[in-house]
Amino acid sequence: MFSGLESTLRGIIRSAAPIVIAGQGELITERAGVINLALDGTIMLSAMTAHVVARETGSLPQAILAAMLVGAAVVFVVVVSSIGLRLNQVAVGFVLTVLCADLAIFLGKPHFNRPGTEIPTMPIPLLEDIPFFGPVLFRHNLLIYFSLILTLLVWFYIYRTRPGLTLRSIGEQPEAAFVRGTPVNPLRYAYALLGGALVGLAGATYSLSVKLGWKEDLSGEGWIALAIVIFGLWVPSRVALGAYLIVGLRSIAIDLQDSDVIDLPAQIVNMLPWFLMILTLLFATSGALEKVVRFTPDRFKPAVRRFLRAAPPRALGTTFEKH
Amino acid sequence: MLVELQNISKTFGRVRANQDISLKFEGGHIYAILGENGAGKSTLMKIMSGYQSADRGQIVVDGQALDLKAPTDAIAHGIGMLYQDPLDFPPFTILENFIAGRPGGIFPDRAAARQQLAAITERFGFGLDPNRYVDTLTIGERQQLEIVRLLSLNVRVLVLDEPTTGISAEQKTILFNVLKALARDDRMAIILVSHKLEDVIELCDLAYVLRRGRFVGEKTVPCPISELVALMFGKVVERQNRPNVMCGDSVLTVEAVRIAAQRLTVENVSLRVCSSEVIGLAGLDGSGQGEFIRACAGLFPPQSGTIKLNGRSMTRASYHDFSQAGVAFLPAGRMEEGLIKGMTLTEHFALTQRSPRPWINWFEARQITAERIKNFNVKGRPGSPIQTLSGGNQQRFALSLLRQNLKVLLLEHPTRGLDVESANTIWEQLLKRREQGTAIIFISAELDEIVSYSDRILVFFGGRATMVDDPAEMTADRLGELIGGRE
Numbered sequence: 001m002f003s004g005l006e007s008t009l010r011g012i013i014r015s016a017a018p019i020v021i022a023g024q025g026e027l028i029t030e031r032a033g034v035i036n037l038a039l040d041g042t043i044m045l046s047a048m049t050a051h052v053v054a055r056e057t058g059s060l061p062q063a064i065l066a067a068m069l070v071g072a073a074v075v076f077v078v079v080v081s082s083i084g085l086r087l088n089q090v091a092v093g094f095v096l097t098v099l100c101a102d103l104a105i106f107l108g109k110p111h112f113n114r115p116g117t118e119i120p121t122m123p124i125p126l127l128e129d130i131p132f133f134g135p136v137l138f139r140h141n142l143l144i145y146f147s148l149i150l151t152l153l154v155w156f157y158i159y160r161t162r163p164g165l166t167l168r169s170i171g172e173q174p175e176a177a178f179v180r181g182t183p184v185n186p187l188r189y190a191y192a193l194l195g196g197a198l199v200g201l202a203g204a205t206y207s208l209s210v211k212l213g214w215k216e217d218l219s220g221e222g223w224i225a226l227a228i229v230i231f232g233l234w235v236p237s238r239v240a241l242g243a244y245l246i247v248g249l250r251s252i253a254i255d256l257q258d259s260d261v262i263d264l265p266a267q268i269v270n271m272l273p274w275f276l277m278i279l280t281l282l283f284a285t286s287g288a289l290e291k292v293v294r295f296t297p298d299r300f301k302p303a304v305r306r307f308l309r310a311a312p313p314r315a316l317g318t319t320f321e322k323h
Numbered sequence: 324m325l326v327e328l329q330n331i332s333k334t335f336g337r338v339r340a341n342q343d344i345s346l347k348f349e350g351g352h353i354y355a356i357l358g359e360n361g362a363g364k365s366t367l368m369k370i371m372s373g374y375q376s377a378d379r380g381q382i383v384v385d386g387q388a389l390d391l392k393a394p395t396d397a398i399a400h401g402i403g404m405l406y407q408d409p410l411d412f413p414p415f416t417i418l419e420n421f422i423a424g425r426p427g428g429i430f431p432d433r434a435a436a437r438q439q440l441a442a443i444t445e446r447f448g449f450g451l452d453p454n455r456y457v458d459t460l461t462i463g464e465r466q467q468l469e470i471v472r473l474l475s476l477n478v479r480v481l482v483l484d485e486p487t488t489g490i491s492a493e494q495k496t497i498l499f500n501v502l503k504a505l506a507r508d509d510r511m512a513i514i515l516v517s518h519k520l521e522d523v524i525e526l527c528d529l530a531y532v533l534r535r536g537r538f539v540g541e542k543t544v545p546c547p548i549s550e551l552v553a554l555m556f557g558k559v560v561e562r563q564n565r566p567n568v569m570c571g572d573s574v575l576t577v578e579a580v581r582i583a584a585q586r587l588t589v590e591n592v593s594l595r596v597c598s599s600e601v602i603g604l605a606g607l608d609g610s611g612q613g614e615f616i617r618a619c620a621g622l623f624p625p626q627s628g629t630i631k632l633n634g635r636s637m638t639r640a641s642y643h644d645f646s647q648a649g650v651a652f653l654p655a656g657r658m659e660e661g662l663i664k665g666m667t668l669t670e671h672f673a674l675t676q677r678s679p680r681p682w683i684n685w686f687e688a689r690q691i692t693a694e695r696i697k698n699f700n701v702k703g704r705p706g707s708p709i710q711t712l713s714g715g716n717q718q719r720f721a722l723s724l725l726r727q728n729l730k731v732l733l734l735e736h737p738t739r740g741l742d743v744e745s746a747n748t749i750w751e752q753l754l755k756r757r758e759q760g761t762a763i764i765f766i767s768a769e770l771d772e773i774v775s776y777s778d779r780i781l782v783f784f785g786g787r788a789t790m791v792d793d794p795a796e797m798t799a800d801r802l803g804e805l806i807g808g809r810e
Contacts, residue, residue: 180424
């Protein structure tokens with residue numbers, strides 16, 4: 001049905017969808033200044049939830065909604081305990097991720113390895129017939145389409161709208177945002193919940209589309225999404241790029257193993273995101289960036305700088321309190 | 324426009340930042356709020372600009388009392404403030420910073436904002452390219468951006484908190500010209516919060532002076548600089564007679580040191596201190612005395628010159644070497660630099676003990692701590708976390724941790740924020756150490772403290788120091804002139 005390259009690219013877009021969705025969700029949360037470290041457990045719990053709800057009710061919208069509620073609920077615990085109770089966000093997130101993963105395994109036991117419900121594929125008329133691009137981009141289900149346009153939506157929102165500017169400002173310098181009349185903490189709640197709901201949606205994407213049904217081998221995907229937000233230096237386009245890159249490398253490695261061309265252990269590939277993350281952080285913080293800019297022709301300097309410059313939201317993981 | 328602060332009071336825990344302060348500001352004038360660090364200037368202005376709320380008192384604009392819940396309320400009534408650390412967003416562009424916080428719909432009108440920004444920057448000759456990123460700007464340019472932003476929000480009263488710290492001389496000239504134009508042409512009220520006398524003299528019409536959280540007086544500027552200093556530092560009291568301890572051998576010799584700090588360079592300062600001598604370091608905040616005392620503690624290596632302890636060269640030695648050699652330093656930030664929040668008194672004591680054994684004898688540590696508490700008159704128990712003690716008790720406990728028979732004891736504002744009683748007990752302890760032969764060097768913003776306890780005074784101004792050999796002969800006017808930089 002598909003040629004080799006077509007099916008590889010198609011597969012990458014499918015498998016990267018949950019990581020893209022979770023990554024953009026976490027990006028929104030972190031841009032508001034909140035770290036949700038519970039990503040990994042949240043994805044497992046919401047994937048299990050979507051699977052079970054879809055089986056029990058037969059309703060896919062209900063399954064997706066349930067998964068998003070689970071994601072929002074987990075992040076709600078993080079924000080209440082950090083903004084409300086002044087606990088450490090990292091500590092709370094870490095405990096929650098372990099708790100959610102165990103909860104998913106425990107609650108999901110009766111539904112383990114049962115056939116899952118799949119979201120029907122909805123090819124887009126006319127576009128699906130374009131040679132090569134049709135099969136790669138336009139023969140997917142709704143969740144995959146969503147993952148494809150989400151990056152654009154997030155980019156547009158945070159760089160082109162006033163509320164997006166406000167979102168960036170509360171994660172960067174909450175005092176300055178407060179002085180300009182922004183209700184910092186209510187907005188942090190709102191954006192954290194939105195980001196959490198997207199993480200839940202990523203979980204649903206796994207169990208309803210990518211790895212049908214409920215299996216425990218989802219563990220680790222959330223950490224990769226977290227790493228990709230750092231690798232992407234909190235910029236939507238680069239987060240998407242990172243997700244497709246990592247999933248692409250993973251699928252190439254699997255193909256190579258199958259074809260016995262070279263024997264590359266899958267674990268090596270799984271280590272790549274972490275290497276990339278450390279390298280990116282080194283690059284972004286060591287002044288190497290300015291060197292790159294210095295060697296580019298003057299005409300391109302602003303463009304190159306704009307593409308490369310990025311820094312963590314300065315108020316990430318801190319709490320804001322009016323004196 | 325007339326803004327009145329009426330009976331403003333504000334307390335933070337035990338600290339009374341503002342006590343019953345009433346001031347008036349009228350359009351068309353430039354005012355100074357003058358005072359040393361910790362005098363309560365910033366707190367008062369933050370209350371006026373809606374950033375903090377007062378415990379008591381009210382703000383009245385043109386006869387109407389305001390209820391300010393947030394800085395935006397103050398801006399709506401025409402009061403805008405430029406904070407000491409620029410409150411902007413470094414990774415954003417100038418245009419984005421200008422737009423953030425302005426009213427408007429979901430999609431900001433960038434073209435209109437660009438025009439408005441250009442109109443104001445052109446009037447004042449600011450070179451602000453809207454596409455530049457704020458993290459590539461100097462502090463002075465970031466201030467200009469904030470001023471432009473506040474003016475575009477139709478502010479009628481502009482408060483500037485220490486605006487001349489960290490900006491270049493040219494930028495200061497530009498800033499002052501802008502402020503003069505705003506007061507003269509636009510009839511705005513400009514309020515300059517500062518501890519720099521030369522800025523106040525150059526720019527302002529009227530100076531309100533705060534000291535220890537209270538309003539202590541006002542002066543029409545220009546006036547003799549010593550009159551401002553007298554208000555800022557308090558009256559010089561009669562020097563009490565105290566037994567002159569015989570000076571022993573010279574312990575600390577500083578020869579022609581040059582210390583390059585971020586914002587100023589200390590040039591060519593020399594000092595020879597003998598045992599049992601008390602040296603007071605006077606000067607406005609940031610005149611170089613802080614850098615000098617840190618150099619004497621080994622925390623700030625001098626670029627040139629020599630430091631000797633008992634004849635041994637210590638010029639490049641580390642803080643650890645200095646403390647081994649019998650030098651101790653108590654910084655002004657007790658909780659930030661000196662003591663450890665969350666640790667009990669016993670734990671603090673155990674930390675200072677050197678012992679070859681890897682474990683701690685808690686029984687013994689508790690006993691000795693209890694003994695120290697008694698001897699040094701600290702109100703607290705061995706098990707109390709340090710932050711639960713009052714400032715005076717923290718300071719007495721910090722002193723009790725220092726070992727006996729120190730060669731040199733360096734103190735930065737040893738009695739800042741303490742009441743008279745506490746300050747006296749601190750000095751009782753210090754003088755006891757002096758009798759044991761310890762030389763004491765201290766920084767203070769209280770002239771009477773400097774005059775009554777020092778054997779000699781070293782006055783700093785702009786990184787240079789003048790030695791006063793006999794404080795008893797020193798008149799308030801003369802000291803004021805030295806501190807204000809008039810020879």
